[in-house]
Amino acid sequence: xxxxxxxxxxxxxxxxxxxxxxxxxxxxxxxxxxxxxxxxxxxxxxxxxxxxxxxxxxxxxxxxxxxxxxxxxxxxxxxxxxxxxxxxxxxxxxxxxxxxxxxx
Amino acid sequence: xxxxxxxxxxxxxxxxxxxxxxxxxxxxxxxxxxxxxxxxxxxxxxxxxxxxxxxxxxxxxxxxxxxxxxxxxxxxxxxxxxxxxxxxxxxxxxxxxxxxxxxxxxxxxxxxxxxxxxxxxxxxxxxxxxxxxxxxxxxxxxxxxxxxxxxxxxxxxxxxxxxxxxxxxxxxxxxxxxxxxxxxxxxxxxxxxxxxxxxxxxxxxxxxxxxxxxxxxxxxxxxxxxxxxxxxxxxxxxxxxxxxxxxxxxxxxxxxxxxxxxxxxxxxxxxxxxxxxxxxxxxxxxxxxxxxxxxxxxxxxxxxxxxxxxxxxxxxxxxxxxxxxxxxxxxxxxxxxxxxxxxxxxxxxxxxxxxxxxxxxxxxxxxxxxxxxxxxxxxxxxxxxxxxxxxxxxxxxxxxxxxxxxxxxxxxxxxxxxxxxxxxxxxxxxxxxxxxxxxxxxxxxxxxxxxxxxxxxxxxxxxxxxxxxxxxxxxxxxxxxxxxxxxxxxxxxxxxxxxxxxxxxxxxxxxxxxxxxxxxxxxxxxxxxxxxxxxxxxxxxxxxxxxxxxxxx
Numbered sequence: 001x002x003x004x005x006x007x008x009x010x011x012x013x014x015x016x017x018x019x020x021x022x023x024x025x026x027x028x029x030x031x032x033x034x035x036x037x038x039x040x041x042x043x044x045x046x047x048x049x050x051x052x053x054x055x056x057x058x059x060x061x062x063x064x065x066x067x068x069x070x071x072x073x074x075x076x077x078x079x080x081x082x083x084x085x086x087x088x089x090x091x092x093x094x095x096x097x098x099x100x101x102x103x104x
Numbered sequence: 105x106x107x108x109x110x111x112x113x114x115x116x117x118x119x120x121x122x123x124x125x126x127x128x129x130x131x132x133x134x135x136x137x138x139x140x141x142x143x144x145x146x147x148x149x150x151x152x153x154x155x156x157x158x159x160x161x162x163x164x165x166x167x168x169x170x171x172x173x174x175x176x177x178x179x180x181x182x183x184x185x186x187x188x189x190x191x192x193x194x195x196x197x198x199x200x201x202x203x204x205x206x207x208x209x210x211x212x213x214x215x216x217x218x219x220x221x222x223x224x225x226x227x228x229x230x231x232x233x234x235x236x237x238x239x240x241x242x243x244x245x246x247x248x249x250x251x252x253x254x255x256x257x258x259x260x261x262x263x264x265x266x267x268x269x270x271x272x273x274x275x276x277x278x279x280x281x282x283x284x285x286x287x288x289x290x291x292x293x294x295x296x297x298x299x300x301x302x303x304x305x306x307x308x309x310x311x312x313x314x315x316x317x318x319x320x321x322x323x324x325x326x327x328x329x330x331x332x333x334x335x336x337x338x339x340x341x342x343x344x345x346x347x348x349x350x351x352x353x354x355x356x357x358x359x360x361x362x363x364x365x366x367x368x369x370x371x372x373x374x375x376x377x378x379x380x381x382x383x384x385x386x387x388x389x390x391x392x393x394x395x396x397x398x399x400x401x402x403x404x405x406x407x408x409x410x411x412x413x414x415x416x417x418x419x420x421x422x423x424x425x426x427x428x429x430x431x432x433x434x435x436x437x438x439x440x441x442x443x444x445x446x447x448x449x450x451x452x453x454x455x456x457x458x459x460x461x462x463x464x465x466x467x468x469x470x471x472x473x474x475x476x477x478x479x480x481x482x483x484x485x486x487x488x489x490x491x492x493x494x495x496x497x498x499x500x501x502x503x504x505x506x507x508x509x510x511x512x513x514x515x516x517x518x519x520x521x522x523x524x525x526x527x528x529x530x531x532x533x534x535x536x537x538x539x540x541x542x543x544x545x546x547x548x549x550x551x552x553x554x555x556x557x558x559x560x561x562x563x564x565x566x567x568x569x570x571x572x573x574x575x576x577x578x579x580x581x582x583x584x585x586x587x588x589x590x591x592x593x594x595x596x597x598x599x600x601x602x603x604x605x606x607x608x609x610x611x612x613x614x615x616x617x618x619x620x621x622x623x624x625x626x627x628x629x630x631x632x633x634x635x636x637x638x639x640x641x642x643x644x645x646x647x648x649x650x651x652x653x654x655x656x657x
Contacts, residue, residue, distance in 0.1 A: 025277075037351050040355075044355060050355065050356060050359035051341075051458075052452055052455055061340070062336055066280065066283045069280065070113070070284055070288065073112050073113075073115070074106070074109050074113065093351065096352065097351065100355050101354075103355060104354040104355050104358045
């Protein structure tokens with residue numbers, strides 16, 4: 001196990017940890033939501049049953065959530081995490097609404 | 105923030121594991137108990153200690169029971185703000201009647217949904233619930249808490265924190281963290297394959313705790329991963345990512361319209377009164393049709409939609425006892441004349457995958473060995489998390505003692521509360537269940553209070569007795585609560601005997617496994633607790649003796 005956990009952390013780094021954790025939790029959720037919505041829409045558009053699309057969408061979204069969660073904690077580039085997760089999540093959600101408006 | 109990926113993963117594993125491990129312990133432990141939720145119900149409600157029953161006759165048993173049902177006063181009061189004008193005193197427009205049973209249920213749960221005149225949302229129904237004895241249709245009193253299916257089961261996915269589904273969100277987030285902890289745990293250990301076979305019980309305490317943590321984590325890794333993932337998937341569409349009810353509502357509506365067209369099952373009442381043909385005949389026909397498809401079996405779920413209306417239909421679903429996948433194979437009949445409307449088509453590949461994954465978690469199958477493997481898998485998860493806590497404490501407590509920090513003491517007290525305290529709370533509710541007077545009003549609530557009170561006491565005890573941890577020693581609360589487990593487990597078995605007359609010789613002779621199994625499991629737990637408590641005691645004595653030696657020298 002790492003030694004860093006027991007070494008007292010300076011305040012700047014503690015703030016950074018908080019920002020990483022918040023990005024992982026909330027940024028990750030926004031990104032996962034976007035993934036679920038877009039995947040569901042695209043799979044439905046590809047003639048899958050709605051509930052099948054919904055299930056596969058959730059499945060993909062959960063795996064993506066786990067992945068970006070790990071990435072948010074591990075990476076050094078905090079700003080990029082926030083931009084990719086919130087920006088990407090909102091973009092995908094927007095795209096999902098667009099696909100929906102074309103279908104329904 | 106961290107110098108390497110491995111370091112970041114170690115940080116994530118340690119701190120998220122510490123904070124949410126407490127929740128995960130509860131999810132794993134009460135999830136493991138929920139494998140036998142129906143059996144725990146039998147133990148807790150002696151009046152229902154009978155053999156499991158198949159779905160009874162609709163005409164003889166179910167119909168009179170359904171017709172007697174009405175929403176409770178509480179349900180009517182709760183609905184009042186969502187209705188324009190006064191509430192009716194009697195609800196007669198039945199949207200649906202349904203009955204649900206499994207191959208382990210001697211009692212039958214009935215649900216009735218009624219349309220509410222002038223409801224602000226005309227789609228919203230008011231519901232009534234009851235539980236009956238399927239042999240004669242008599243109603244079982246509502247305030248008998250089904251401790252297994254009505255308390256331990258919801259506890260394992262929602263902590264019974266119902267406010268805004270907060271508990272479901274906390275458990276869901278913890279399940280996500282479980283997945284990340286499993287991955288980061290694998291990343292932390294380079295020699296994962298070798299550690300798989302490493303257990304050194306005789307070695308230093310710290311080393312053997314870590315070995316046990318790795319062993320239980322790695323051996324049951326697929327089990328832990330799949331349970332966290334399928335648990336999340338089961339709730340994803342309803343709670344965690346409800347895209348179908350929110351952002352993609354229009355798409356969902358489109359699907360419903362397409363489906364209603366395709367299936368021919370009416371979504372609305374016609375407004376024309378109609379009679380009801382023999383439902384028993386429809387059930388018999390459904391069973392013949394399943395048999396023809398090599399899927400013979402009992403009815404698990406029976407639903408009557410739009411009762412008394414020309415658009416009414418009856419859906420008959422199979423109880424999926426013969427396979428892991430949770431399958432329904434629904435067959436639908438027109439209520440008024442009993443003509444077949446539709447047989448659900450074979451599942452799509454994705455639906456089959458969904459049925460398998462949810463079925464894997466919800467286990468409706470009839471396979472007792474597999475059921476026990478689930479229990480031990482769940483308990484292995486609990487052991488894995490518990491040893492994680494102990495490792496956290498053991499690793500730091502000497503250092504914290506030198507620094508004068510209370511950190512290790514607090515974590516240790518919380519670990520005692522989560523490990524032994526949780527078992528004590530479980531035994532507490534079982535004992536309260538046997539001690540409280542049968543006719544006590546709100547008996548179920550008192551049982552719940554007993555559960556939380558015992559757990560709170562365990563926390564206080566662990567905190568008060570925890571001072572030695574801050575000096576780098578062991579907390580005597582571990583040993584004391586382990587003794588308490590042994591005493592209370594035996595007490596629960598004895599109380600079951602005294603209050604119901606069902607001692608082990610009788611239940612075993614009768615072959616009544618729901619009660620005999622729980623009694624045996626309680627006695628087994630008492631034995632394990634006694635051995636553990638003695639070991640902890642010897643350990644403490646050896647430590648004290650060593651210290652005295654040091655002091656003399």
